[in-house]
Amino acid sequence: MPTLTENVAALMREVAAREIMPRFRALAEGDVEEKSKGDLVTIADRASEIWLTPRLEALVAGSHVLGEEAAAADPALLERLSDDKALWTVDPVDGTGNFVAGRETFGVMIALVEKGMTTHAWIYLPVTDEIAIAERGAGAFWTSEGMATRLLSGRAAPAITDQSASFYVRFMPDDWKGPIERHASGIGRKESTLCSAVDYTSVARGRHDFVTYYRMLPWDHAPGTLILCEAGGVVRDIETGLDYTPRILKGPHLIARDEESWQRTAESIRALRAHL
Template structure:
């Protein structure tokens, strides 16, 4: 007889989650915001290509957040985007860990480096690769969207009461608006997708997963499709979509796990919308 394994349950208490929120807020105040629109050319560098930037703010904020997490959770595995860029093996270590924290210290670095106030901090916790906690923080407004796998997604901010968020209501295909990382996809995938783009009401990209998932979790768009599966971009957002009432899976139907490095992640407002989009986007996986 096949044994059914229990679903992951967040090991984080409410007090620990509050401590993580405060840690991220301090890092933003100390290491990120003072550098916004105040970077010299030598404080900006590239990684995989000219559009993949890293700044002193990314490096300093990641170091501060990582130190703080290890003080709270000494036995946890911690992986940051910048550390993983230097040591890709950290990703697999995080996927295998009973408790791992994944940091994107400045998500939307291109926006940040060009003076655009659309960037954020992403923090996720996973158990054996599956998200159990997510935090999407906006330093400019000082508010955050948060959830764990036992609680609904909600938004809170300094001096403001916490309130739940919800994904959008179901709608016809031609009314759907979405976010698609079209120009980050291979040219052959772009060619397959181009004929279906007119099917939607609106399509765009914010160059910032933090705000893209925040918008999805608050019903501002109906779906999000990405083929770049960096865990620091998606682990928190996938969970927040699900806990806000949405559906988030790999396009081939698998549950999302940070160990998955190839494929497409599709997040949608409900199962019906997800199924409709999967059929429409089938050329991507045929």
């Protein structure tokens, strides 16, 4: 009998085959809308979430889905985070802007949250048919070309000029945006994929050093946080020093591949902020 992990992975592959990949680089006029300025949604996002919702809820008795598109239509659904019922967070197409532009950097993200803590997580990259899966306390695994390997994000900490990082400061308050941008000026390689699915899996695979975020919506961060933390990484608020949980909706958060990298980078940003 398939496990919960296997069932969800199968659903992600099926929804990608049914609703996402047939529309990739084939969106018709009227298939893309703007929810708010610069925030796009496509028919693939909505159809995928609608298809996934009843199937996920059927896997865990009494569970509910908190999907990005449903919450965009009814923000009151975010209140589901505050109760202890099993909750699925769903980002049906993470990186929608990339999907619309025909770029391959997009994914499907799902997490199971129980009593406010993420217990299971999945990130699926449909173009390459690669998936990251984690269960709390049981590690994180990356499957590519049918081969599963354990994710371990840590390696010898590189010098700042050799680091690779992404800095998302669009929603940052000015007193954090400035210091982060100043710290970023010394980083060796900066890249913004505009896709949490890619950012988190890149850090978890040891290919990226850190990322900064302010807006911490659960469908964007609950899956990646568990996967990265099970791989040895850290997702923590720079100001409070508190680890991320799905009930936290804003930052500033620093995502790093290991504790040493997190501490070193957070200290640098805090010091720059103190000299404002």
